[in-house]
Every structure is written in structure tokens, then in C-alpha cells.
Amino acid sequence: MRRSLSLGRAVIYFILIFGSLGMSFPMLYGIVGSFCDFADFAARPWFPMPTKLYLENYTILFTPRFTSAVQTWLWIRNTLIRIIWYICITGTIAVLAGYVFARLEFRGRNTAFLYLLSSMMIPGIVFWIPTYVIMARWPGVGGNDWTGQGGKGLVDSWPALLITGWVNVYYIFLLRQTFYSIPLDFEEAARVDGASTLRVLKDVYLPMLKPTLTVLVIFQFVTFWNDYQWPLIVSSGNREIWTLALGFQKMLFVGASAKGLVGTAVIDYPFSFAMAVVATAPLIVLFMGLQSYFVEGVQGFALKG
Amino acid sequence: MTALTTRAAPNLELSSRERFARWRRRHRQPFEAWLILGPILAYYSFFFIFPVVANVFVSLTRWTGVYDRPIWVGLENYRKYLEPPYPLTLFNTLLFTVTILSISTALAFLIAVLLNEKVIGRGLYRAMWYIPTLTSAAITSQVMFAFISPYDGVFNAVLKALGQKIVIWTLRPGWMRTFVIGYSVWRGVGTPVVLFLAALQGIHPEIYEAAMVDGADYWRLLRYITVPLLRPMVIFVLITGTIAGFQIFETVMLITAGGQANVASTGGPHGMTNVMLLQIYKDAFVSSNLGRAAAGSVITAIILLWFTTTNMRIMSRGQVER
Numbered sequence: 001m002r003r004s005l006s007l008g009r010a011v012i013y014f015i016l017i018f019g020s021l022g023m024s025f026p027m028l029y030g031i032v033g034s035f036c037d038f039a040d041f042a043a044r045p046w047f048p049m050p051t052k053l054y055l056e057n058y059t060i061l062f063t064p065r066f067t068s069a070v071q072t073w074l075w076i077r078n079t080l081i082r083i084i085w086y087i088c089i090t091g092t093i094a095v096l097a098g099y100v101f102a103r104l105e106f107r108g109r110n111t112a113f114l115y116l117l118s119s120m121m122i123p124g125i126v127f128w129i130p131t132y133v134i135m136a137r138w139p140g141v142g143g144n145d146w147t148g149q150g151g152k153g154l155v156d157s158w159p160a161l162l163i164t165g166w167v168n169v170y171y172i173f174l175l176r177q178t179f180y181s182i183p184l185d186f187e188e189a190a191r192v193d194g195a196s197t198l199r200v201l202k203d204v205y206l207p208m209l210k211p212t213l214t215v216l217v218i219f220q221f222v223t224f225w226n227d228y229q230w231p232l233i234v235s236s237g238n239r240e241i242w243t244l245a246l247g248f249q250k251m252l253f254v255g256a257s258a259k260g261l262v263g264t265a266v267i268d269y270p271f272s273f274a275m276a277v278v279a280t281a282p283l284i285v286l287f288m289g290l291q292s293y294f295v296e297g298v299q300g301f302a303l304k305g
Numbered sequence: 306m307t308a309l310t311t312r313a314a315p316n317l318e319l320s321s322r323e324r325f326a327r328w329r330r331r332h333r334q335p336f337e338a339w340l341i342l343g344p345i346l347a348y349y350s351f352f353f354i355f356p357v358v359a360n361v362f363v364s365l366t367r368w369t370g371v372y373d374r375p376i377w378v379g380l381e382n383y384r385k386y387l388e389p390p391y392p393l394t395l396f397n398t399l400l401f402t403v404t405i406l407s408i409s410t411a412l413a414f415l416i417a418v419l420l421n422e423k424v425i426g427r428g429l430y431r432a433m434w435y436i437p438t439l440t441s442a443a444i445t446s447q448v449m450f451a452f453i454s455p456y457d458g459v460f461n462a463v464l465k466a467l468g469q470k471i472v473i474w475t476l477r478p479g480w481m482r483t484f485v486i487g488y489s490v491w492r493g494v495g496t497p498v499v500l501f502l503a504a505l506q507g508i509h510p511e512i513y514e515a516a517m518v519d520g521a522d523y524w525r526l527l528r529y530i531t532v533p534l535l536r537p538m539v540i541f542v543l544i545t546g547t548i549a550g551f552q553i554f555e556t557v558m559l560i561t562a563g564g565q566a567n568v569a570s571t572g573g574p575h576g577m578t579n580v581m582l583l584q585i586y587k588d589a590f591v592s593s594n595l596g597r598a599a600a601g602s603v604i605t606a607i608i609l610l611w612f613t614t615t616n617m618r619i620m621s622r623g624q625v626e627r
Contacts, residue, residue, distance in 0.1 A: 009422070012419050012422055012424060013424065015415075015416075015419060016416070016419055016420070016424060016430050019416060019434075020429075020430045020433040020434060021433075023433050023434055023436075023437060023491065023494075024433050024436070026437075026445075026491065027436070027437070027440075030448065033451075042462070045459045045462030045463055045466065046459075046462075046463050046466070093345055096341045096345070097341065097342065097345055099341075100337075100338045100341050100342055104334040104335070104337060104338040105334050105335075106334055106335035106338040106339065107335065109338070112342055112346065115346070115349075116346075116349060118354075119349075119353045119354070119357075121609075121610055121613055122357055122606055122609075122610070123548060123551065123552055123602075123605055123606055123609050124552065125552060125582055125585060125602045125605055125606075126356065126357055126360050126602045126603070126605075126606050127352075127353070127356045127357070127360075128585075128586075128589065128598075128602065129356075129360060129363060129589050129595055129598055129599050129602065130355070130356035130357075130359040130360050130363065130599075131352065131356050132371070132589070133359075133363075133371055133595070134352075134356070136371040136372075137371065149372065163352075164352055165352070166348060166352075167345060167348060167349045167352075167353070197337050222439055225441070226439075226440075226441040226442065226443070228441065228442065228443035228555060229554070229555065233590065245441045245443045245444060246443070248441075248443075248444050249443045249444060249447055249559070252447060267450065267451070267454070267457075269448075269451035269457075269459075272447065272448050272450075272451060273448060273451070275444060275448075276440070276441075276444050276445055276448045279440075279441050279444045280439065280440045280441065280444075280445075283439040283440070284436055284439065287432065287435070287436060287439055288432070291428065291432060294435070294499075295431075295499055295503065298496055298499045298500060298503075299499070299500065299503045
């Protein structure tokens, strides 16, 4: 009995260790590969080993030598602006709406909530085209006249990257559930002291909402750090407002040409690995630091939703 | 009569402002609720509901380019969906969804059950399975070309090093589909692992202990306790996974792009990996055929709505039976 049990554990560890290594292999490969030059990379394709300290792939990404093409710092800045904006706006709306649905009595509450929920069933693709048209035909901006004709509208400009997606029903739902879990006594005590609703939200609830809001912050961070589809549709023509994912996606050939291989169809793989490392590393650091919140967030969507 | 006047009198003396303040106090909750919800619902109607309705109208028109005038064509766009390349894109979408979902659900279940045993370093394993989910799909699927490039990719370099003949992966539909599936499983399996593990840890140990007292062995415990109790979570993973699977887009586009910027040629070889969303994207933003693309997204939405509602009905029926 004991022997078969320990054999079972050996099998468990065997599968787990090799499975986990298999999952990490592409990333380990990419990290190591990003420190290789062409020769080192070609020497051992099954697992590249840098023979010297070679940082050129990262230098190309981060030095202003190639500003015309690679503007990593600018794209990181753009991405961070969007992240902060979306954390603030979806967070504020989710807290307010969550409070309204959890705590206030009014006619039409369920109807309003169902109305908001209805969009969860609809795939994001449905919004692409009409929203793109709304952006392109926005009256009075980007050379458009008041009927929305003539110019580009909001396409390829900052507002197009900031104006959509403020209402996130998942987070409203999550916040509502959190409000339900907080006893009413705290609010009543504050009300007796004459606190207004905003004051109650700010002083009473906000400290207690911190775990849920942390989940919101990290998931919005990941979402908008990686956001690619909407920036691709709406900002491809203006590299000044590209986000990191879009900018890097369009930069595949820059590495080879920066190293003097102009005019060839060669893709610089070590360089592309370096891009992937730069684009992923912040999220992995975030994950390692806040692993429990990630787990809670993933569950929150399933168990409460 | 006197009572009426005395009761009405203070009201008459009040200024309209004070009366409003009173009304507000009495109706504080509905007032505040609609004060907050009003703008949110207005925004939501404009950016979420209006596009959905508008999309249906656009799908009934021929509309080539944002600045042209849409021409009413009825169901023509939908009829076109019976002709190539659309049936193939539907087939590929279904193929990818079913294979990716079944592989990653089964794999995630296995890993979660193993992690639920008292293993050392559980958090580390879980992190290793979840981290691919965090990577940017756009960038990592593009980097995948480093492995599958027929000229200088890693796979062929390994084949050469082993003295084998190289394979032109990009011309082999089977291989390209395999790569798309493999990549998607790699990037997508982390979430179900976390979810299944959480559900497993939510099962009370007493249930297992009671069953073990009754003489159940490991496999019976798995079959008669773990699997049924995990059913709601499995269904959740299947529903969300299907919705996500149907929206597979940038993965296919960038893996099959071969590092080229030319979107029109993606989904290859010969459209054999083309999926619905990629075709919608091409229709809308490469061929400027907005009506056709809108029809595609309406079809996608209908399939998904039908699927989700059917599933939820099955799920609720299951709960009633239990």
C-alpha cells in the first residue's frame, strides 16, 4: 500500500514538473534567445546559449538611435496613460453603480441591471464596425463637418483610444457582490452622523473595497497592457499614439535592419524575443507580487458571475 | 378645514428650493440612484446598445467604405455567407473551438487534480501554468514564427541538425492548424487550471472522508465525488471557453502572417486556417465591405447567443434534477 502510494506521488511529481517545464519552455527559450546574436542563436537552435554578454536586441529597443521606427518609451507611456485612465474610469463607474444596485431602493432596479447585463452575452466583434464608424464620423473633429463628413473624425487620435468601454459589467457585478458582503451597520452609523452618499462611499466603503478594487486594478492593467485589437483598428495610422502591443507587433523587421541587414527578408528572431520579453516581464513581476489577487480575480468572475 | 390649512400652510411658505430639498430628502434613494445611473445608462446605450442595433441595419446594406452611402440590399450579405470562403471560416472556427477547448479543459482538469494533492511548491506550478495567459497574444503569436518559419525557423533547424528533411510548415494546412491549436492551448490553459483548483479546494474534506469510510478507492472518489461537484465549474469553463474560442482572431492572423504586414494573405495556406473573425476583420478593414462584415458579426453573435442560452438551460435543468 505504502509503495503504491509513493509510486503514485512519483507519477504526480513527474507529470507536474515536466508539464510545468513544458509550459515555461517557450518563455525560457525566448528569454535566453533574446540575449543571443545571430551566430549564437543559429549555433544551437534547440536551445540557444549566449556565449557572450550581448544586449544589442534590448539596446535597439530602448535607445533613441532608431526613434523614427522604434519608440518604445513613447508606446509604454501611451499604454500607461490608457491603463491609468481605464482603471480610474471603470473603477469609479463600477463602485458607483455597484453601490446603487446593492444599496439603493428604487423602481426599475432589476430592469436597469438586466439592461446592463445584456451586453455580456454579445461578443465584442459586434461592436467593432459600428463603433469604428462612430469614431470616423464623429461630427466636428478631425476635419469632419457637423454631419460627420469630410475628415477622419476621431480615428488615429487619442480620444478614440479613451472613449470606449467605460462601463464594464463584470466589475459592476463584482463590486455589487462586494457591497452585499459588507454589513449595513457601517453605513447606518455614518448616516446618523449626517454623512452624504459620496462621503459614505469615500470614507466608509472605499477602505473595505480595497481587495476587490485591487483585483480590478490588476486585471485592467493586464487587459490594457496587452490590448491590441481596438488600437489596431482605430490607431494604426498614427504611430505617435500606438500602444506597446501594437507598436511591437509592427516592429518585427526593425531588428534586422538596425543591425545592418537592410533589404533582406530576414526576421531577426532574437530581436523579436527581446520584444516579447519586454512586453511580458512587467506582467510577470506583477503576477509574482500579487498572485493571490490574480487567483481571487479569476475565481471572482466564475463563482460570483 | 382648519386642520387642512394648518397642514398646508408651512408648505406654502416654503420657497421652491426648500421644497425641492424636502422632496429630495424623502426620495433620496431613487433620486441618487438615477442621478448616478442616468449618465451611465446613457453612455452604455450609446456605446453598447446602439452599435448592436446599428450593426443589424448595416448588415442589410451594401456599404463600401465609411464615407460612402449605404445601399439597402436586404439579405444579400447573408446569402453570400453560403459561398466560399465563408463556410470554410465557420468550419475552421468550430474546429479550433472544439479542439482547443477539449484539450485545454481535459489538461486543466488533470493538472488541477494533481495540484490538489498535497504537493510541494503548488504555487510555483500554478504560476508556471498561468503565466502564459498573461502574455500578449499579439506579440507571442507573432514570435511563434521564429519556430515555424520554413527558411530559418527553429523547428526546421532542429530537423536539419537531426539530419531530417525540412518541412515547409506554412504550406501544410494540418501543421498550421496544429500550431494554432497548440499555441492557443498553451496560452489559454492557465485560467481553467486556476478555476478547477479553486473549485477542488472548495470541496469539504469530510465528503471524501465519509466516502473513504464507506470503502471507496481513489478512482471512485474521483468519479463519484470530484467530477460531479466540479460540474458547474466545468460548464462555466466550457461556456466562456466557447465564447472566447469563437473570437479567435489575432492568434490566427499573426501566426499565419509569416511576419508580413499583409493582412489579406493571412489565414493561409489558401484560407485553410481562416476563421470567422479574421474574415470579418478583412472584410471591414481591408476590403472596406462594411455590410458584409456586419453580417458576419451578426451571424457570430447569433451562434454564440444560441449556444449560451442552450447551455444555460441545460445547466439549470441539471440543477433542478439534483
